[in-house]
Amino acid sequence: MLNGKLLFCVGLFLVLLASSCKPDDSEQLDSPYNLVLPAGFPPMSIPADNQLTEVRIELGKMLFFDKALSRDSSVSCGSCHLQSHAFSDVVNISSGIEGRKGMRNSPPLFNLGYHPYFFFDGGVPTLELQVLAPVQDVNEMDHEFPFAVQRLAQNPVYQKMAQIAYNRDFDAFVLTRAIGAYERILVSGNSTYDKYNNGNSSALNESAKRGLALFNSERLSCSGCHSGFNFTDYSFRNNGLYVQYPDSGRMRVTTLPEDRDKFKVPSLRNIALTAPYMHDGSIATLPEVVEHYNNGGAANLNKDPRIKPLMLTSQEKSDLLEFLYSLTDNDFITNPDYAP
Ligand code: HEC
Ligand code: HEC
Structure with missing residues (x-):
């Protein structure tokens, strides 16, 4: 009898012990993550x-x-x-x-x-x-x-x-x-340019402001493809790297000849940090990218009509570069939340 009762007590104790583990487990429940988006960014759709x-x-x-x-x-x-x-x-x-x-x-x-x-x-x-x-x-x-x-x-x-x-x-x-x-x-949305765009008019120096105006101008049309808050419209374009490409780009997916040698327009955010450039890393520096656009690129059959000689002065080239340098977001590359 006594033994049975003891057994029951031990059993009860074990059950309680087991269930007392439950609150421990529930401390490890997951919690929603509040993604804070930079000013001016649209909502992000998440599956x-x-x-x-x-x-x-x-x-x-x-x-x-x-x-x-x-x-x-x-x-x-x-x-x-x-x-x-x-x-x-x-x-x-x-x-x-x-x-x-x-x-x-x-x-x-x-x-x-x-x-x-x-x-x-x-x-x-x-x-x-x-x-x-x-x-x-x-x-x-x-x-x-x-x-x-x-x-x-x-x-x-x-x-x-x-x-x-x-x-x-x-x-x-x-x-x-x-x-x-x-x-x-x-x-990433806290570059010097973003600070300027969100109301701090002194965040950009005069050269970068002139560069921004050139970037958005009809004459250069950079913002025709590198458009919107992420500096890309995600379209597929040919920007005249070669007459003949070893990599046919978008055509590999669609098999359509009109898609030959076209590549997804990349974002230009953090562009000073992401050398070398283009889908094959064939352009080593940002000044060389600007030279590429200034020259109007190679005569590819599918080259976009906006890629044409720009006749930029050396002042205009350095203004355009100054603007591109302002797209660097130092908080992004040093954010400890992203690091292992
Ligand atoms: C017709 C659309 C179009 C226009 C206009 C255009 N780009 Fe591009 N840009 C692209 C495409 C497409 C690529 C990628 C090409 C590749 O990977 O082969 C690119 C790549 C770049 C890159 C390299 C990005 C990287 O991560 O490697 C920079 C920098 C750049 N463009 C700046 C400019 C500037 C500055 C202008 C204006 C002078 C401009 N682009 C005009 C379509 C365009
Ligand atoms: C050996 C180098 C290498 C490794 C390892 C690698 N990547 Fe990449 N990643 C690339 C290259 C190159 C591309 C471009 C591929 C293309 O466009 O065909 C790319 C493209 C991407 C893209 C698409 C970006 C865009 O703008 O379209 C994402 C996202 C990505 N990688 C995430 C990952 C993840 C996640 C892993 C690990 C599971 C990974 N990568 C491992 C080299 C690598």
Whole structure:
């Protein structure tokens, strides 16, 4: 009897102990992340199945910097996308595993939640799907996606965070969603130009103000393509780098001859940090980019009519450069929330 009662008490104690663990667990519930957008930025649309939360973003950040994603564990997303350079790379073509080289320049990563599609040819429709590409690309991480997921799923920290963030085991859904969540918080909109644009009229010097006017002028038409708050209309254009391109750009996706040699118009935010330039990193410096536009580019069949000789004076060139330099957002490249 007594023993039975003792047993019951011990049992009750264990049940209470077990249930007293529950409040502990619930302390680790996820909480919504409040994404603060810079003044003048439109709302960002975020997929219903991947609303931003603290643990989703934290998990995505850990994955972004985890080399275990690549087949030989030598390369992470962060190897080619460096925060100090607005998440672009400093070489024309980045190295994947075993030093392998692809064919395009690593673009910067910011304000990605506003992009209607990804890659220079627009071949990928969402941030979540984009994650599949570098993991499987032979010249980047060269890892079969299911094997990459399998390896990461063995990490107990990832398993625990997957449960808290997405209420499921770590799988391909969690991997792609979490990285997408982290990428959406990489928002850049606090450059010197933004301070000027938001009312501080002395933020830009006189040369940069003249450069801004030139940028927006009909004569130069830079803002015809590099338009809006993110300095791109995301259209596909040819800006006359070559008569014949080794990489046919948008045509690789659509197969249409009118899309040959056209590339997604890049944002110009943080442009001073993202050298070398163009889809193949073929232009080393910003003054050389300005020279390229001033010369009017090569006679490509699909060259946009706005790319034509500009006859800029040397003063105009330096004014235009001064404006481009004002697009650097130092808070973005030093924000500790983005770092591993
Ligand atoms: C070996 C270098 C390398 C690695 C590793 C790498 N990337 Fe990239 N990334 C690139 C290059 C090059 C492009 C441009 C590809 C294209 O346009 O075809 C790119 C493009 C992107 C884009 C599209 C940006 C835009 O403006 O369209 C995103 C987003 C991105 N990478 C995120 C990632 C993530 C997430 C990972 C890790 C899962 C990753 N990258 C790993 C080199 C790399
Ligand atoms: C017809 C549309 C169009 C016009 C007009 C235009 N650009 Fe571009 N710009 C592009 C495209 C497309 C690219 C990318 C080309 C590539 O990757 O091959 C680009 C690339 C650039 C780059 C390099 C960006 C990077 O991240 O590599 C800079 C800088 C630039 N443009 C500045 C300017 C300036 C300054 C003007 C005005 C003198 C201008 N653009 C006019 C379409 C345009």
